[in-house]
Amino acid sequence: MLSRKQQVKRETRVPKIGCRKANGRLKETELGGRGSPKDMQDASQVLLPSVSQSRWDSTSLSSVRNKMMNGGGNSANLRVPVIGKTGKTLMPCLPVRARELIEKGKAIGRWKVGIFYLQLLDREDGVTQPIAVGIDPGSKREAFTVKSSKTTYLNILSDAVTWVKDAVETKRNMRRARRFCNTPCRQNRENRSRGGIPSSTKARWQAKLRIVDILDSLYPIETWVVEDIKAKTRKNCKKWNISFSPLEIGKKWFYDELRKKGELVLRSGWDTKCMRDELGLVKTNGKMEEKFSVHNVDSWVLANSVVGGHTKPDNESVWRMIPLRFHRRQLHRLQPSGGIRATYGGTISCGLKRGSLVRHPKWGLCYVGGSMEGMGISLHGFEDGKRICQNAKIRDLKVLRFGKWRYRAA
Numbered sequence: 001m002l003s004r005k006q007q008v009k010r011e012t013r014v015p016k017i018g019c020r021k022a023n024g025r026l027k028e029t030e031l032g033g034r035g036s037p038k039d040m041q042d043a044s045q046v047l048l049p050s051v052s053q054s055r056w057d058s059t060s061l062s063s064v065r066n067k068m069m070n071g072g073g074n075s076a077n078l079r080v081p082v083i084g085k086t087g088k089t090l091m092p093c094l095p096v097r098a099r100e101l102i103e104k105g106k107a108i109g110r111w112k113v114g115i116f117y118l119q120l121l122d123r124e125d126g127v128t129q130p131i132a133v134g135i136d137p138g139s140k141r142e143a144f145t146v147k148s149s150k151t152t153y154l155n156i157l158s159d160a161v162t163w164v165k166d167a168v169e170t171k172r173n174m175r176r177a178r179r180f181c182n183t184p185c186r187q188n189r190e191n192r193s194r195g196g197i198p199s200s201t202k203a204r205w206q207a208k209l210r211i212v213d214i215l216d217s218l219y220p221i222e223t224w225v226v227e228d229i230k231a232k233t234r235k236n237c238k239k240w241n242i243s244f245s246p247l248e249i250g251k252k253w254f255y256d257e258l259r260k261k262g263e264l265v266l267r268s269g270w271d272t273k274c275m276r277d278e279l280g281l282v283k284t285n286g287k288m289e290e291k292f293s294v295h296n297v298d299s300w301v302l303a304n305s306v307v308g309g310h311t312k313p314d315n316e317s318v319w320r321m322i323p324l325r326f327h328r329r330q331l332h333r334l335q336p337s338g339g340i341r342a343t344y345g346g347t348i349s350c351g352l353k354r355g356s357l358v359r360h361p362k363w364g365l366c367y368v369g370g371s372m373e374g375m376g377i378s379l380h381g382f383e384d385g386k387r388i389c390q391n392a393k394i395r396d397l398k399v400l401r402f403g404k405w406r407y408r409a410a
Contacts, residue, residue: 016302066291078152078261080108080317081117081218084124088221091120091128092153092225113321114407115154117218128220134302135226136250136295137208142289143295145302146219149309153219155296157410158321161207165200174334207323209257210404216261224258225302228266267302275301279311290410293317318410322385324355324403327370349377357400363388369401383408 065215079092093101098118101107107118129148136143143158198206216223229251231244258264267275276283284293292300292313300313327345332345347354349371356368360379368389369378375393385406 041161061201072229078130078317079151079305081091081115081153082221082355083117083119083218085120085122086124087119088116088125089128089216089218090120090126091220112218113403113405114213115218129220129222130307131219131302132223132225132306133215133219133221134299134304135208135211135212135224136298136302137227137229138287141295142208143299144215145220145296145299145305146215147300147303152300152303154215155292155297155300155315155318156211156215156321157290157318158207158211161203161323163325168199170334173325174330179231181319197250197253198246199247202253204251205254211321212258212261221262222312223265223306223362224261225265225267226255226258226303227237227272227298227403228267228268238366239247265306267305274297275305281312288317290320292318320408320410322406324406326354339366352377352394352397352399353402355404357382358397359400360392360398361396363392367406380407 021101058317078095080095080098081092082098084090098107098109101118101120103111103170106122110117110119122235125131129150131146131148131153134143134145138160139274142158142159142160144154144158146153146155172393196202212224229247231247231251250362255264255266262277279301281297281301283297284291286294296316296318297313304310326347329346330344333342349368350357352368354370357365358368358379359365363379363381365382367382369380369387372390373379377397378388378390379388379392380386380389383406
């Protein structure tokens with residue numbers, strides 16, 4: 001027979017966030033929709049607010065996230081991000097401290113791209129320590145590490161946005177084809193100077209900046225350490241300059257945005273290698289593998305070069321982030337099936353915003369894709385992004401939240 005104190009402790013522990021009692025009511029210490037004490041009626045971009053919006057994360061995703069909440073296993077060095085009452089970022093705390101603050105009603109739990117964090121209800125400010133973020137850009141995969149002198153808080157491995165160039169080429173070919181048809185189209189504007197950053201290059205750097213904004217909203221970051229990409233122009237090398245000069249322009253734009261957020265430190269690729277060799281760390285060659293030693297070892301070394309404190313990585317868990325691709329509205333499909341061409345693309349499927357996270361009674365956790373008239377909504381698996389079905393009914397879906405990323409533990 002448990003004592004009253006043991007019963008209260010068992011009922012108010014963090015893993016029960018978002019659960020219901022047998023009578024259907026929420027306990028005071030449990031969290032409602034999007035981490036608030038009650039269901040929020042004005043939750044941004046959430047069509048059907050529900051108390052289970054916080055529940056799906058702890059039941060369907062990673063062991064890393066479960067460790068962050070439960071503090072079990074080998075996750076003693078993991079910390080929970082903390083923000084103040086007004087949204088100011090504070091120093092992360094241990095999972096034990098996070099559970100204690102929630103049980104006492106001093107904080108509420110929230111989620112952002114699968115990362116559990118606390119928002120304090122009674123404190124706005126606090127003392128912070130220097131935290132640096134190491135960024136290792138790449139053509140296919142990119143790495144981010146959030147680190148202080150005491151611990152490594154987070155390692156992110158993200159996919160680069162690589163589809164914009166092909167999409168722009170397809171758009172150009174469609175426009176050219178319409179000029180030979182008896183259809184309305186704008187006239188060709190010859191000899192115009194493009195100027196600015198090419199759309200494919202800008203999309204790559206904007207994806208990095210979105211992750212930077214997420215990290216900046218969770219941690220009190222002072223320094224951004226980036227491995228500088230060398231892509232200088234060469235005289236009398238037209239093909240070389242056409243390929244790499246946009247990259248040089250894009251990175252300068254990205255650096256200017258980082259300087260607005262804090263101190264920027266640039267390291268060359270050679271400096272990164274020397275620091276890695278000095279610490280005795282090995283970087284593996286499998287560029288597409290989801291391991292710490294592939295890309296995150298460089299981002300960790302970059303962050304450690306500023307804040308110090310370690311001679312070897314203390315946290316090698318990796319959080320994967322994959323950007324979702326949304327097909328914007330096209331005039332019509334590329335290949336007509338006869339008769340009037342059907343429109344293609346858009347960001348709304350049967351009233352639901354594409355990319356919305358939903359739960360299906362049969363398929364479980366998935367996200368909304370496209371739709372076909374008379375068939376239903378296309379659902380995609382949250383873990384791998386593969387299409388599950390094309391005939392899901394909107395009445396069977398339980399909308400959790402809107403998102404632009406897929407994420408999981410590597």
